[in-house]
Amino acid sequence: MTIIPAALTKTIIFPGTIIGGFASIASMFALWIGASLALGRGFCSWVCFFGGLDEGFSRIFKKARIKNINLKFTYLPYAVLLVVVLAAAMTLSPVYCEWLCPFKTVTEFAEITSVKILIQTIIFVSLFIVLVMVLPALTKRRTQCSLFCPFGAFQSLTNKINVFDVRVDPDRCIKCKKCISTCPTFSINEETIARGKTGMTCMKCGKCIDACTQKALFYHIKGTPLTGGRFEIYRRLFLYPAFLFLATMSGGFVQDALVKTIKLIATGSMI
Amino acid sequence: MRKLKSILGYTWAVAALIIVLATFFGNDYFSRALASATGITVSPWYSGGDIVKVIDHGAYKTSIHRPVFDSLIGQTKKGFVQINWNPAAGLPSVIKEGIDYNSDGKEDFVVTLNTATGETTLSKTNPAVLDIGKSYRLRNGWAVRVLLRRKT
Numbered sequence: 001m002t003i004i005p006a007a008l009t010k011t012i013i014f015p016g017t018i019i020g021g022f023a024s025i026a027s028m029f030a031l032w033i034g035a036s037l038a039l040g041r042g043f044c045s046w047v048c049f050f051g052g053l054d055e056g057f058s059r060i061f062k063k064a065r066i067k068n069i070n071l072k073f074t075y076l077p078y079a080v081l082l083v084v085v086l087a088a089a090m091t092l093s094p095v096y097c098e099w100l101c102p103f104k105t106v107t108e109f110a111e112i113t114s115v116k117i118l119i120q121t122i123i124f125v126s127l128f129i130v131l132v133m134v135l136p137a138l139t140k141r142r143t144q145c146s147l148f149c150p151f152g153a154f155q156s157l158t159n160k161i162n163v164f165d166v167r168v169d170p171d172r173c174i175k176c177k178k179c180i181s182t183c184p185t186f187s188i189n190e191e192t193i194a195r196g197k198t199g200m201t202c203m204k205c206g207k208c209i210d211a212c213t214q215k216a217l218f219y220h221i222k223g224t225p226l227t228g229g230r231f232e233i234y235r236r237l238f239l240y241p242a243f244l245f246l247a248t249m250s251g252g253f254v255q256d257a258l259v260k261t262i263k264l265i266a267t268g269s270m271i
Numbered sequence: 272m273r274k275l276k277s278i279l280g281y282t283w284a285v286a287a288l289i290i291v292l293a294t295f296f297g298n299d300y301f302s303r304a305l306a307s308a309t310g311i312t313v314s315p316w317y318s319g320g321d322i323v324k325v326i327d328h329g330a331y332k333t334s335i336h337r338p339v340f341d342s343l344i345g346q347t348k349k350g351f352v353q354i355n356w357n358p359a360a361g362l363p364s365v366i367k368e369g370i371d372y373n374s375d376g377k378e379d380f381v382v383t384l385n386t387a388t389g390e391t392t393l394s395k396t397n398p399a400v401l402d403i404g405k406s407y408r409l410r411n412g413w414a415v416r417v418l419l420r421r422k423t
Contacts, residue, residue, distance in 0.1 A: 008343055011314035018306045018313060025313070026302035033301075034294025038287040089343050092316055163283040223280030225273075237284040241291045248295045 004089040013092050031249075038241045040162025041155045044145055045184075045205035046242040047249050050103045051152075054144045058136035058184060065138040067181075074146060074186045074201065077153035084150050096150060102127035146185035146201065156201045163222050164238045166198045166209065172216035179208035179217055196226075204238065315339040319353035319414065324374065330361035331412075335372055340421045350419050351404055354382065357412025362386045372417075373397075384415055391415055 005013045016023030035043040044051050080100070087095040097104075099120060105128035112118050127148070135143035145152050159165070168179075170193060179188050187202040198208070209217045218231040219238045260270045294301070312318070319336045326333040333356055340350035352372040356362055365385055369378040379397035384390070384406060393403035404416035 005314070005343060006309075006311055009314070009341065010310060011312050011341070013314045013316065015317045016313065018311065019302055024302060026306040026311075027298055029305055030298050030301040031294060034290055038290040038294070092314060092341070092343060163280055163287065221280040221284045223276035225277065234284075237281075237287070241287040244288065244291045245294075248291070 002088070002094075004085060005092055008089075009092075013088060014094050014097075035245060036155070036158040036162065038162075039204070039238075039245060040159040040164060041152070041202065042162070042164065042204040042238070042242055043245075044149075044152050044155055045203040046246050048145075049250065049253065051142060051145050053103070053106070054132050054136050054142040055184070057133050058140050058142055060137040061140065064140040064181075066135075067139075069139060069141075069186070071186060071189065076147050077149055080148055081150035081153040099123060100127065102132050102144060102148075105132075140184075141186065142184040145203070146187075152185075152201070152203075155203075159200055159202065164204060164234075165220050165222060166202055166204055166206075167218060167220040167226060168193050168196050168198070169216045169218070169226070170194060170196055172214045174214055174216075176213070178211045178213070182207045182211040204242075206239075209235075315341050319355070319416070322355075331356055331358060331363075333368060333370075335370060338372060338419055338421075340419075346421060348421055349401070350421060351416040352419055353414055353416050355409065355412060355414045356384070356386075357409065359386075359409075359412045362412065366413075370417075372419075380417060382415055382417065384413055386413055389413070393417060 002012050002014060005011065012018070012025050014023070014025055016025050018024070018026050032043075035047060039046060045055075080096075084096045084100070100123065102124060104120075104124040110117050110121070112121060127144075131144040131148050135141075135147075168188075173193055175190075175193075177190075179193075180190070183198075183202075184205060184207060185201050185203055187199040188208055189199070192199050204219070206219070209219065215231075219235045220226065220231075221234050221237060224230070224234070264270050315321075315337075316339060320339045320341075321337050322334045323337045324335040326335075333354060336353040336355070338350055338352045340346040340348075352370075354368075354370060356366055364387060365383060367381065367383045369381045371377060372379050377396070380393055380395040380400045382394075382403065383392045389406040389408060391403050391406045393400070399420050399422055401418040401420055404418050407414040407416075
């Protein structure tokens with residue numbers, strides 16, 4: 001959403017600083033470029049702390065209560081992305097952050113001092129309850145990530161330039177469809193299996209690889225042979241940078257969470 | 272060709288690990304390089320725009336920003352001018368100040384700010400001045416935005 005305004009006005013529409021201080025925008029961009037080059041949309045499954053909430057709620061029940069979701073809904077994030085980009089360009093404001101981000105519910109709760117803030121809060125909380133809590137629990141999918149998140153939609157495009165992908169060996173596939181039901185982002189279906197790959201929205205979480213009893217799915221490095229049994233090397237070459245990114249990014253959060261938990265126990269307040 | 276593709280693939284895959292390390296260890300360098308290469312700044316709708324005049328009152332300073340009417344293309348009809356007062360330690364309990372935001376030598380409005388509560392009042396003399404906007408407590412002072420209509 002910042003791209004069009006940045007291109008036309010040479011300014012970033014975000015309440016922060018370019019370098020240093022609170023919400024350093026250049027720093028976030030540098031992280032995003034690094035993540036996109038190294039992992040593509042793998043960022044969403046291995047790094048995104050918001051996606052972690054989605055993931056957590058999707059594991060509440062053992063079995064999915066809602067199984068059939070029309071795949072047309074998976075185009076929704078692209079629609080949200082388009083609307084957000086155009087609206088942000090027209091209003092020169094971060095529309096998604098101001099009006100649509102469900103994760104405001106758990107990050108920045110503004111004091112309700114006007115009708116506008118009340119409406120925004122109702123939207124944030126409603127989206128959080130529906131997309132991050134209820135639907136993931138009922139479908140066992142990451143519904144916020146796959147049906148709404150415009151950043152995820154944009155990040156899918158980076159899969160095109162990233163070197164890692166998940167491939168399917170149709171000869172080994174016995175069409176048990178375990179991978180299809182396991183995929184948190186609806187990125188694999190019979191059509192993509194026939195093509196020997198996952199969809200563009202694949203976030204390389206590896207759940208389908210783990211679910212496949214025939215070892216028909218595997219991490220792959222673009223340009224390298226699809227046969228020859230080097231799958232373990234491919235897997236490690238993806239997982240090492242993914243784990244490293246995860247550990248470095250989340251290390252501070254874990255430390256902070258531990259300190260706050262100890263404070264809560266000792267003083268009754270996290271602050 | 273197939274071998275070359277394979278070598279390039281492996282090279283990028285190994286480089287991914289280096290990219291991750293460089294992303295974090297070199298974040299400061301890369302973010303500075305990115306900022307200087309693009310010349311991007313924070314939108315004046317958030318930063319308040321460039322400061323065009325500073326009035327020194329001794330214990331504290333008043334900074335008057337340029338009027339902001341920026342839009343994607345051209346200018347908006349309505350905008351604002353931001354006034355900052357700092358440092359916080361030198362501010363009186365109530366600030367009352369006449370502001371000439373367009374530097375025409377005439378006072379355009381008088382703004383008062385209660386530095387304890389953030390309450391503001393506005394008395395306008397220029398018809399382009401519409402209303403008082405929000406007051407903001409800054410890390411080291413206060414800021415007020417006064418809403419303006421663009422003169423055509």
